[in-house]
Amino acid sequence: MSLLEVTDLRVSFPTADGLVQAVRGVSFSVDSGRTIGIVGESGSGKTVLTQTLLGLTPGGEVEGKAVFDGTDLLSLRPDQLRRIRGAEIAVIFQDPLTSLHPLYKVGWQIVEMIRSHDRSVSKKQATERAVELLGRVGIPSPRQRVHDYPHQFSGGMRQRAMIAMALSLSPKLIIADEPTTALDATVQAQILDLLLRLQQESDTALIMITHDLGVIADIADDVSSAAAERLRPITGQPPSLIRLPSGCAFHPRCAYVMDRCLTEQPRLAPVGDGDSHISACWLPVLATGLAPETEELRRQAVAQGRHAAAAKIAEAIAERPESEGSVIA
Ligand SMILES: Nc1ncnc2c1ncn2[C@@H]1O[C@H](COP(=O)(O)OP(=O)(O)OP(=O)(O)O)[C@@H](O)[C@H]1O
Ligand code: SF4
Ligand SMILES: [Mg+2]
Numbered sequence: 401m402s403l404l405e406v407t408d409l410r411v412s413f414p415t416a417d418g419l420v421q422a423v424r425g426v427s428f429s430v431d432s433g434r435t436i437g438i439v440g441e442s443g444s445g446k447t448v449l450t451q452t453l454l455g456l457t458p459g460g461e462v463e464g465k466a467v468f469d470g471t472d473l474l475s476l477r478p479d480q481l482r483r484i485r486g487a488e489i490a491v492i493f494q495d496p497l498t499s500l501h502p503l504y505k506v507g508w509q510i511v512e513m514i515r516s517h518d519r520s521v522s523k524k525q526a527t528e529r530a531v532e533l534l535g536r537v538g539i540p541s542p543r544q545r546v547h548d549y550p551h552q553f554s555g556g557m558r559q560r561a562m563i564a565m566a567l568s569l570s571p572k573l574i575i576a577d578e579p580t581t582a583l584d585a586t587v588q589a590q591i592l593d594l595l596l597r598l599q600q601e602s603d604t605a606l607i608m609i610t611h612d613l614g615v616i617a618d619i620a621d622d623v624s625s626a627a628a629e630r631l632r633p634i635t636g637q638p639p640s641l642i643r644l645p646s647g648c649a650f651h652p653r654c655a656y657v658m659d660r661c662l663t664e665q666p667r668l669a670p671v672g673d674g675d676s677h678i679s680a681c682w683l684p685v686l687a688t689g690l691a692p693e694t695e696e697l698r699r700q701a702v703a704q705g706r707h708a709a710a711a712k713i714a715e716a717i718a719e720r721p722e723s724e725g726s727v728i729a
Contacts (some may be wrong), residue, residue, distance in 0.1 A: 402431050403430060403572060403573060404467070404605065405429040405465070406426060406429065406453070406464070406465070407464055407465040408425050409423055409425070409427070409449065409452065409464035409465075409466060410424055410426075411423040411445070411449070411460045411461070411462050411463075413460050413461070414461065415642070417642055418642040421642075422449075422460070423448055423449050426464075430573070432572065432604070432605050433599075433603040433605065434621050435596070435605075435621050436605075436606070436607050436620060436621070437610065437616035437619065438450075438608070438610075439609075439610060439612075441638045442638070443638050444638060445641075446577070446609045447577055450577060452466075453468070453473050453489070454481065454484075454485050455476070455478060455481035455485075468489065468573070469572065486513060486517060487569045487571065488572050490565075490573070490574050490575070491574075492559075492562050492566050492574065492577065492595075493577050493578075494582055495582055496550070496555075499565075500550040502551060503549070505546070505547055506534075506546065506548055506549070506550055507534070507545075510533060510546075510561075510568050511523060511529075511530055513565055514530070527546065530564070530568070531546050533567060534564050536564065536598070537560040537564045537567075537594060538560055538594060539553075539560055539564070545557075555587070556583055556587035556591065559583060560591065563579075563594065567598060570602065571604060573604065573605045574599065574604055574605070574606050575607045576607065576609065577609045578611070579608075581612070592619055595608075595619075596619060634653050635653055635720055646663060647662045647663045647665055648661040648665060648666055648680075648681070648682065651710075651713065655718070656698055656701075657713050658683075658710050659707050659709065659710045660682050660705065661682055661710065662709055662710060662713075665680075667680060671685050672688065672689070683701050687701055
C-alpha cells in the first residue's frame with residue numbers, strides 16, 4: 401500500500417454565485433522516497449487539492465478518500481489533523497512570507513515548530529537543531545543567521561528556511577506548492593536540487609505542484625517519455641468552475657473536439673502500457689501520445705466523430721491567433 405492514496409477526491413465551495421467545483425474526481429498515489437508531480441493551469445484546483453488533504457479548506461464540501469499511512473485524512477477531526485500537519489506531512493508554499501511570520505526570528509520559528517509537536521525538547525536542543533537544519537539547506541553562517549528576521553534573508557534564503565522548517569520534524573511526506581515560482585532561474589534550480597537531495601537522503605515522499613513542465617520533467621519519478629518531446633499547450637482560458645462546459649470540460653478549447661465531447665463527460669481510463677498512465681478523453685486509446693502515427697489516428701477519429709455543432713466550435717478554435725500551428729486547425 402502506498403504512503404498516500406487519494407481516491408476520487410472532490411471539493412466544491414458553495415458561493416453566492418453557485419457551486420465552485422474546484423476539484424472533480426482526482427485519484428493518485430505516492431510512495432515513500434518517490435516524487436509525484438501535479439501540473440495544471442492557474443485556477444485548476446492544485447492548491448485546493450493539497451490543502452484539503454491537510455484540512456485547510458474550511459467551507460469546502462469534500463468527498464472521496466485520502467488514506468495516509470493507513471488513516472483516511474478526510475475523516476479526521478481538526479485536532480487530529482493538526483498533529484499530522486508539520487510532523488508527518490509538511491508543506492512548502494510558493495511565497496515563504498505567507499508562512500514565515502515577519503516579526504519573529506527565523507530560528508525562533510523553527511524552534512517553535514519543533515517544540516509545538518514535542519515539548520520534551522528543550523529550547524537549547526531545538527535551537528541547535530535549527531542551526532543544523534539551516535546549515536543543511538545551505539544557509540551560510542547558520543549559527544549567526546538563526547537570529548535573523550525573515551526580511552534579512554533573500555527570497556532564495558527564505559525558501560531554504562521554509563525547507564528547513566518543513567524538514568524539522570522529519571515528515572513522511574512533503575507537499576511543495578509552487579516552491580520556486582517566485583525565484584529567479586538559477587536560485588530555482590538550486591532549490592529544486594536541494595529539495596530532491598534532501599528528499600532522497602531521508603526517503604521522504606514528495607508532491608511537487610507546479611505549472612512549469614520543465615520542473616516536473618527534472619524532478620518527478622513518473623513522467624512519460626513524451627515529456628522529452630515538445631508538448632503542445634491547449635489554447636484559451638480555463639472555464640468558470642461554477643458554469644463548467646457540458647460534456648468534456650475542455651471541449652470549447654480542444655482542437656480535436658467531436659460531437660460526443662459536447663454532451664458526454666469522458667471517464668479516466670488507462671492509456672499506453674500498464675495502468676500508470678490514465679487519461680479522460682473520447683479519442684481512441686491508441687490515438688494518445690505525440691508520435692506522428694497517433695496524430696494520424698486522431699485525425700481519423702475526428703473525421704468520423706465531428707459533425708455540425710462540434711465543427712463550429714473547432715472552426716472558432718482554429719481562428720484564435722494562438723491556435724497557429726495546431727495540428728487540426
Ligand atoms: N474558499 C474558496 N471559496 C470559493 N472558491 C475557492 C475557494 N478556494 C479556492 N477557490 C477556487 O477554486 C479554484 C481552484 O483554486 P486553486 O487555488 O486550487 O488553483 P491552483 O491550481 O492552485 O492555481 P494557481 O496555479 O494559480 O496557484 C479557483 O477557481 C479558486 O478561485
Ligand atoms: S477530444 Fe478529448 S480532450 Fe478534446 S474535447 Fe473531446 S474528450 Fe475532451
Ligand atoms: Mg495554487
